[in-house]
Amino acid sequence: MSWIDELSKIVEVFPPSDAYRFDETPPLVAPRAAENFVVVKPSNSEEVSAILKFANEKSIPVFMRGGGTGLSGGAVPTEEGIVLSTEKMTELEVDADNRVAICGAGVTLKQLDDAAFRHGLSFPPHPGAETATVGGMIATNAGGVRALKYGTMRNYVLSLEAVLADGRIINVGGKTIKNSSGYSLLHLLVGSEGTLAVITKATIRLFPQMRDMTVLAIPFPTMEDAMNCVVEVARKMLPMALEFMEKRAVEIGEKVSGERWVSREGEAHLLMVFESFDEAEEAAKIAQSLGAIDVYAATTKKDQDRLLKVRGMIYEGLRKEVIEVLDACVPPAKIAEYWRRSNELAEEYGIELITYGHAGDGNVHQHPLVYEGWEKSYFEFRKSLLSLAVSLGGVISGEHGIGAVKLSELEELFPEQFELMRQIKLLFDPKNILNPGKVVRKL
Ligand SMILES: Cc1cc2nc3c(=O)[nH]c(=O)nc-3n(C[C@H](O)[C@H](O)[C@H](O)COP(=O)(O)OP(=O)(O)OC[C@H]3O[C@@H](n4cnc5c(N)ncnc54)[C@H](O)[C@@H]3O)c2cc1C
Known part of the structure; x- marks a missing residue:
């Protein structure tokens, strides 16, 4: 009996398809996917545990997959093995009194955003792709435009349920903001890119809803002028977003979005988003004092959306x-x-x-x-x-x-850290079945 027949006694097994072969990594650098792999879609941690126990006994590689929006080839099945998709793990409960959401790994960013909103709360990080999953965002420690004020995914994970390579289910952290209870296994799993454990459930911190926004668009003669402004503004306040674009990027954003940016002049442009009009006003004054060509304030949603669209569409114009x-x-x-x-x-x-x-x-x-x-x-x-x-x-x-794309640089630029990471990998996954060949080289 083949291992696939044996696996299908534990969980339904699906044949390989393109939907599980690629992620959003640009094709020229994306790792090559194996021809032969199977897909499983467990619904809970017990099923994940049974799958991993089986895979570990047989030394079969397992590739975790969330929304497949990753840009480093992390979810690509590079060897014959099992793709473990979290798409059925979508249970989601908001505990509004404790300002947390308890999410299955397959809950998408959009589902989490919407659920938080329905309870008068918000999930501040916004890592771009709305189909990214909670498991994937934790596994990559996703960031996004709001990290300056609101931090990255790491700042939102209070507890995790995860399944180790040998099938053991562990729970780390709690529903508390504070935790000083020994080595933080929780933070070791955040950013581990599917190489140490399968994340099955997470308690995610929520925030009060954000207030009204004011958006500033500010062209500067040079990048140095723009960055002096960034430093000065961030010394006095924390905008929700503080983005920069070189001139060519603005032109691409304009072309793809069909919207007009505020100015064609200047080498560098800033886009700042504030939750307080007073802060926006103060930032505008700082920009003017530091050589801004002009300062444009968008207070209506329509104008704000127009500016944000120019910034948001740049990658679309570059993708190919x-x-x-x-x-x-x-x-x-x-x-x-x-x-x-x-x-x-x-x-x-x-x-x-x-x-x-x-x-x-x-x-x-x-x-x-x-x-x-x-x-x-x-x-x-x-x-x-x-x-x-x-x-x-x-x-x-x-x-x-x-993922699979920057191993050489990690190894060459940080050899001591790389070696420690390999030792940690060995401890968690002695048979190297979890996302082999990602983050650290095969042991
Ligand atoms: C248009 C666009 C914009 C983007 N903008 C941003 C941005 O602003 N900021 C940002 O940080 N990223 C951004 N990204 C990248 C991407 O959205 C993030 O990396 C996201 O966190 C990936 O989530 P995912 O569910 O799609 O994960 P996947 O791509 O499915 O997987 C990513 C990694 O996580 C692992 N993984 C997935 N689920 C689990 C799990 N349950 N347990 C253990 N490991 C798991 C996978 O094995 C893989 O190594 C963008 C991508 C696109 C296409």
């Missing part, structure tokens, strides 16, 4: 032309230097880079465009670029994760 999306994170005061030196480096390699990102938290999204013969020189360029980010006090990924 990029080699990949890089997301190094540098100290915010170093963004201008990183941007300028990145462009110089790109010029040396004859590469066109389009850049925008989360200025408030230093997360820079760089989009190298495809060029003739890119395979020959691109990866050397990428290594130099990420080394530059690290030399400025940054990290190689702010929110997209290592």
